[in-house]
Amino acid sequence: MTKHKNHHTALHEKDGISRPESVSVTSIANITQLRKKQPTADELVKGILEHNKTALSRAITLVESTNPTHLEKAMAVINQCLPYANKSVRIGITGVPGVGKSTFIEAFGKHLTSLGRKVAVLAVDPSSSMSHGSILGDKTRMEELVKDENAYIRPSASGDTLGGVARKTREAIILCEACGFDTIIIETVGVGQSETAVHSMVDFFLLLKIAGAGDELQGIKRGIMEMADLIVINKADGDNIKKAKLAKTEFNRALHLFPAKSSGWQPKVSTCSAITHDGIADVWQVVNEYFEMVKDNHYFDAKRADQNRYWLTETINEQLKSSFYAREDITPLLEQYKKAVQNNELSPFAAAQFLLEKYFEK
Amino acid sequence: MTKHKNHHTALHEKDGISRPESVSVTSIANITQLRKKQPTADELVKGILEHNKTALSRAITLVESTNPTHLEKAMAVINQCLPYANKSVRIGITGVPGVGKSTFIEAFGKHLTSLGRKVAVLAVDPSSSMSHGSILGDKTRMEELVKDENAYIRPSASGDTLGGVARKTREAIILCEACGFDTIIIETVGVGQSETAVHSMVDFFLLLKIAGAGDELQGIKRGIMEMADLIVINKADGDNIKKAKLAKTEFNRALHLFPAKSSGWQPKVSTCSAITHDGIADVWQVVNEYFEMVKDNHYFDAKRADQNRYWLTETINEQLKSSFYAREDITPLLEQYKKAVQNNELSPFAAAQFLLEKYFEK
Incomplete structure (x- = not known):
């Protein structure tokens, strides 16, 4: 920060007539004051533990920051919050666009706050950087819940890989829990890779569906149905009630064909x-x-301990990969070898050997 | 091997009466000759392309060898075989122990050879190193097929991680194809992680089941049912025929609830x-x-090209990981941090940062 403070140089300016200020002194004073106002890690933690939503939002922004200088501060906040976290239920909710995820989460969330629970809604949507947020991009989607003082809604972190978004969401969970939220809802769209990531950060996985003409099931990623602890068929109202009940019977039958869950839980519909x-x-x-x-x-408890270990190795593995794939001398070579491998000119294993030798040789 | 050859010592033996040879000179000559007989890479390739099963077996042994000096030779053989490979159908077959996998593969394989096809059966079973082979460990299991001159059966490579076994099997596929086998069957047990690996090296995935009292579905890993292109209910004979037909109807109904496959194929039963x-x-x-x-x-074709690219990055990722996790200074630290993370003393991300700094600092 004080990089240029004590540098030695033979060049000196003679004292002369002082130049007029190119920026207003008052503005500088204001900016300095604003900067000073950036809360310290301790202040953020204090605010969070006092269940202050502004402090929570600021801390999450810090966690989401891509500025490397924020990283250390963010880690300090999280580690201080950790002893106060983990006392919640974490529920993952997924479903393809059109099943009514936000309406469901609003109704479900309102029901929970009416029972005296404190509900935080987070989202995992790595696509949001490109699509400007296909979920939770707009808080107005959950108008009532957002006004509820016992609810907190936060859109997905964006501009990042799934690994990055997942990491930030996991840390946001810790912050929300330390801030007194006892029910954490993680929303995701059921079309990408994000469900596996969400599945490994929640205790309970809820799949939202609607009854329909068969194709309502299309578009959801394979394997998601088998992850679900509960399938909820939404929009069971009016003319739809009969269809929804039929779908319930069908799904119940299908779920019984699935292997037993290690939790001992028989998934419901x-x-x-x-x-x-x-x-x-x-x-x-x-x-x-x-x-x-x-x-x-x-x-x-066993699952949460598992998940913590999983995220430790997952973070390590992600960063080991990114250090390889981001290296400037590797990227063009990789493209070349990918083509050779694709055209069966070289075995994938031989190509990998060449590239790894190159990587480790430096 | 000649470790003690040039050691310097003050002790010398006086020349005296020569000792009688402790091993027979003829034996040594025989061993030397046998060693010389190890075929070169070119000889192996020639043998394989002449559809010689002995050459094929020797080449697969080379691929499976953990001796690093064999690696280069193995890669040479594979790369020379590549232009002759890929002209086959690759079928993955999985099912929990007890569904009759080997009996099925024998009957299926014999049917194929009777149609003039050449069938190679390989296995992926990373557990075989510990359990001494839960599948294909004993060739006598497929007595008839093993005697068939148009069939080739090879047990799983062992003593290795899943990544290692998978790599070796993939390369064995190439060798079998170059050796004229037009149908490659990859057998695996449906209980571990191996199905995903097998799924990404075959064109078609067959799940073997038996009809029963409900619990016949237990034990199979989640997600496998959704991978299947065909579910075969085996042991549909005698009193079982009715139950098998019923199971068929149920599975058909369940499969229709699954998301559509990108192949456009509707899975069958x-x-x-x-x-x-x-x-x-x-x-x-x-x-x-x-x-x-x-x-x-x-x-x-698109899937095979995809699979080749997948195995390139998979091999890279595996080796990046093993270079980290095998490092002597990392292993004890990792255990320490895992415990801290598990007990919520440290966030998984913070722990990963510490470990990665340590890793890259050297």
Whole structure:
């Protein structure tokens, strides 16, 4: 920061007539004051532990910052918050666009705050940097929940890889928990790779669907159905009720064909209407049953410890990869070898050997 | 080998009566000659292209060798075989122990050779190093197929990680194809991580099941059902026929709930009996329908090119990881940090940062 302070040089300016200031002195004073106002790590932690949402938002912004100087401060805040975190239920909610995710989360969230719970809604959407946020980009989507003093809504971190977004969301969870939120909802779109990431940061995974003409199931990534602890068929209202009930029977039958979960939990299917609020309370009841069971059989703690270890190695692996794939001498070579491998001119293994030798030789 | 040759010592033996040889001179000569007989890379390639199974076996042994001096020779053989490979269909077969995998593969393989096809059966079973081979460890399991001159059976490479076994199997596929085998069957047990690896080296994925009292579906890893292009319900004979037909209906219904495959293929369900051979021909017909479709819509070639690129980056990523996790100064630190992270004393991200700094600092 004081890089140029004590540099030695033979060049000196003679004292002469002082130049007029090119910027207003008052402006500088203001900026300096503003800078001073940036809270310290300790101040942020204090604010968070006092359940101050402004402090929480600032801390999350710090965690999301790509400015490397913010990294250390962010890590300090998180590590100080850690002892106060982890006392919540973390629920992942996914579903393709059109199933009514935000209406559902609004109705579900409002139900929870009406029961006295404090609800934080975060999102994982790595596409948001390009698409300007396909989910939660606009807080107005959950108008009522956003006004609720016992709710906190935060759009997805953006401008980053899935690994980056996932890391930031995981740390935002810790901050929200330290800030007194006892129910964390992580929203994601059911079309990309993000579900696996979300699955490994939540305790309970809810898949939102609608009943329809068969194709309502298209577009969701394979493997997601098998991750679900609960499938909720939304829009079960009006003419749709019958269809929704039918879909429920079908999904129930399908879920029984799946392998047993290591939690010991048999995945369930519910119907609800986020508009009429029918079935919303039932969804929460199922979630509660799950948590009772996994806290009883200690799966809850075991899974969280697992997840922590997973994210340690995941972060290491991600960064090992990015240090390789970002290296300027590697990138053009990799493209060349990819083509050769694709055209069966070279075995993938031989190509990898060449590239790794190059990488480690420096 | 000649470690003690030029050591300097003050002790000398006086020349005296020469000791009698402790090993027979003729034996040494024989061993030397045998060593000389190790075929060169060119000789192996020549043998393989002449469809010589002994040359094929020797080349696969070379690929499987953990001796680093064999690596270069193995790569040379593979790269010379590459232009002759890739002209086959590659079928992955999985199923938990007890569904009758080997009996099925024997019946299926015999049916294929009776149609004039040349069948190679390989296995991916990383557990085999510990369990001494839960699959294909014993060639006698497929007594008839092993005697068939148009079949070649090779047990899983062992004593290695999944990454290692997968790499070796992929290269064995190339060698088998260059040796004239037009149908490659990759067998794996449906309980571990190996299915994903196998899925990314085959064109078609077949899941073997049996009908039963519900729990027959337990034990198979989640996600595998969604990978399947065909589910075959085996042991559909005698009293089991009715149950198998019922299971077929159920699976068909479940499969329709799954997301569409990018191949455009709608997964099918068949029943068969590997004992009576009922339905075996139908299985092959379904496989054929699949290949007709994906060769027509060019999915076949696109997937193979994808798989080659996948294995290039997969090999790189595996080796980047192993260079980190195997480093002596990292291993004990990692254990320490894992514990801290598990007990929420440190965030996984902060722990990863510390470890990576340590790793890259050297």
